[in-house]
Amino acid sequence: MSVSTNSGSKPRVPVEVEGMQVNFCKNPNCMNFGVPASTEKQPRGPGAQARGRDSYRVTSGSYSNNRQGAPAIICLKCKEAPPIKSNQGVYEEKTRISSYLKVAEPSCQNPNCSNFDIGVSESKGKYRRHSTTAAGSPRFLCLACKKTFSINVSKPAKNHLLPHKNSEVFSMLVNAVPMRRICKISGINQKTLYDKIRFIHRQTMAFVARRERRLLTGELPLDKLYLSVDRQDHMVNWTNRKDKRQTQFHALGTADNVSSYVFGIHLNYDPSLDPGMIGRDAREAGDHDVKAPFRRYARLWLQADYAPAIAEKAIMSEIRQDGGHLGLQHSINQTYKEALARTDVESFDLPAEYTRFPTKGMQVHAEYTLYGHFFFLRDMFKHVGKLRFFLDQESGIRAACLAAFQDRVVARECDAFYVSINKTMTNDQKQRAMREVRAQVDKLAREYPYDISDTSLRRMLIERAVQMKKPVGPWKDMWVDVLSRIKSEPEKKVCHLTDFNDYDDGHLAALMDKASLHGIDRFFAQIRNSLSLLSRAPSSASNTGRIWYQRNAYNPEIVAMLLDIYRVNYNYLEVGDDKKTPAMRLGLARSKVRLTDVLTFEA
Ligand SMILES: [Zn+2]
Ligand SMILES: [Zn+2]
Incomplete structure (x- = not known):
């Protein structure tokens, strides 16, 4: 693979790749939402605005907790500071995730050619019909590298x-x-x-x-989808038995809450790559001399990334505390606190000290899998009328969703919500919580002299909660207590991330009533129950990771x-x-x- 070196004139933010540019303000209420930061150096000083400077400041990462943060763009309009991401990395990950959808067709197979892997029907003027093979199938000439190849549509090999x-x-x-x-x-x-x-x-x-x-x-054609998005962690045993360590991977999944259809479940792992080859190529490309988003291989965990990340993990475990018993609001605040303490607010896949680099294939920085997943969904849902995303509270998921669906959010065809559920409740507590919901609904019903459906009553109560919402956390998100309708989600808070103040309270209450992670969480529970290798959830406690589970995958x-x-x-x-x-x-x-x-x- 030929790679240009990173030395010389580095762009201010990574350049656009195949129409993708994710480096813009992710605050839907900001005028800069969807307006990319300029890749060029910007004029400074008095009158810079008049000389056409954009409304971002680029920082190489500020210091906090004695660590330097990740490079970010600071939006001068709303002060949000999204970390800079490599569009090349997002594009590569989206391509990897979408590759199964490609129709097998002949293409130039010369890896050094600009037509490499571009199908003959995808492009005019790149190939010419040449002759036929002895077997009678057509042969093509690549006009870029002058090599010929024949149609040999690769059918799945027979077993x-x-x-x-x-x-x-x-x-x-x-x-x-x-x-x-x-x-x-x-x-x-x-x-x-x-x-x-x-x-x-x-x-x-x-x-x-x-x-x-x-x-x-x-x-x-689909009118509307109510989609839940969440992550599931999987531990993989290290293959070297003398050194029993594990690598933790994250799978991101999206499911339709109505039909239960799962649109994708993507692990942050690329099996096609050879760590040795990529490592050498990365060194030659100067990847170790530049900040993460400007690297040729920004998407991948390189060997040298592990040591500093492990140090960060230690700081994170100090911040993380077991506060499940302190309630849902505490856990929401805690999630914000942890995100803010990261050097990169969107990057959550820090290896613990017991995790290791996989021997085969390469680990992908989890936030790039998030971006790849949402850009893949963007293609998949191109023809869906309306999209409602219910997201696990994770800054990386929010950023990836809003980056991929920015234009549809602005067109008001797409909305996103954070959903936080109290997962620490015992069965008794769940039942008590559901009885309380029942009691509230019944109490309201008595205020009316005629019959009203439970759904309408519940939504009236949610509407009252919507009117009382107040900002929480560093991004001033507005969380609403939402009465649950299912026992698996007995205590629930919902935050509307794409609030343009254009829905009346009744409409918003109806959407919040539907907000749920049950579609994807049910699938995750089935994975634990049905796939023996993946039956065990990694524990969050810091020392249990050393335990060698016989049944975990290798x-x-x-x-x-x-x-x-x-x-x-x-x-x-x-x-x-x-x-x-x-x-x-x-x-x-x-x-x-x-x-x-x-x-x-x-x-
Ligand atoms: Zn902004
Ligand atoms: Zn070629």
Whole structure:
């Protein structure tokens, strides 16, 4: 790969890549929302404004807690200071996440050529029909590098090895059978099992790509989506048994709360890269001499990033305290406090001292996976009329969502809410909380001489709470106590992140009533119950990370593949009480899909 060095004239903020420029103010109420900071050096001094200076100041990161912060742009209009991000990194991560959707078509396979991997139908004037091969398939000439190639559309490779075992293995994988027992029951060795997982993964992704392309093209028109977004952590055991350490990965998922369809579950791990090769290339490109967002490989954890990050982690664990019993408001405040203490407010994936660099593939800085995920969703939801995002309270998720959907937020087609749920309640406490909700609703009902539905009563109460909302935290977010309607979310606070003051209180109360993370959290719970390798949630306590869990995965690539496979199983193969799969409810399937149709699917 040819890479220009970072020395010389560095842009003020990273330049736009493929139409992406994420370096702008993320405050929806600010005039600078969506207005990118200039990449050029700006005039200074008196009259600079008149000489066309933009309304940002760039800082290389201020000092606090004896550490230098990440480079940021400071919005001169609202004082918000979003950390600078590499558009190249966002683009690479979005491309990685979206790659399964690409239709396999011939393209120049010369990695040094500018037409590399650009399909023959995607571009005019890049290729010419050349001749035909002996077998009769057409041959193309690349006009850039003058090499020829033929159409050899790569169909998913057939797995000839014990094909009758594939459905058996699939069913055991998604039904909590441990890997070792799958081998025993099926009479296969571990290598064959891994080959089968690879095969099943290829098949499920080819299958789901065909369906989900209908969203990209707008063939399946959708009016509205109520989407929940959350993260799930997974520990991966280190492969070197002498040095039993673990790496913690984060998976970000988005689900439709109405149909339960899961649109993606993405791990911050790129299996295609060789750490040694990237490390050398990064050194040559001067990545260690420039600030993170200006690096060629800004997206990736390089070996040298680990030591300072581990030091930061130690500071973070001091700030973090177990305050679950102090209530939901305390936990919201605590989340803000932790975010502010980071050197980069959007970056949450600090390795603990016991975590390590993966041996194979590369760990992606988690906030780039967040950006990649939301830019992927942006394409997926291009033809959806209205979008309501219910987000876990995480600055990185907020920034990525507002960056990707900025124009649709301004067009008032997209709204985003933080949702915070008290997850520390016991079953008794949950029941008591639900009884209190009931009592409040009943009390209000008695104020009216005629019948009003529970939903309307609950919304009237939420409306009252909306009128009493007050700002909380460093960004003055307005949190509202929202009466819950489901036992799994007994105590809930919601904050409208895209508040333009243009919804009346009734409309806002109705939206807040719908605000919930249940769509994605139910999927996460199913993952823990159904995938033996991923059954254990990492503990947040600092010393338990050293415990070696026999069943944890050894290879993050397998983790990512199992998450993909399970998503397809969940969306297309498992019916709910209504005898429907999530895909049927959404409109991407007419009936429950048969497993054999997935395993024999031909693109
Ligand atoms: Zn601003
Ligand atoms: Zn070429």
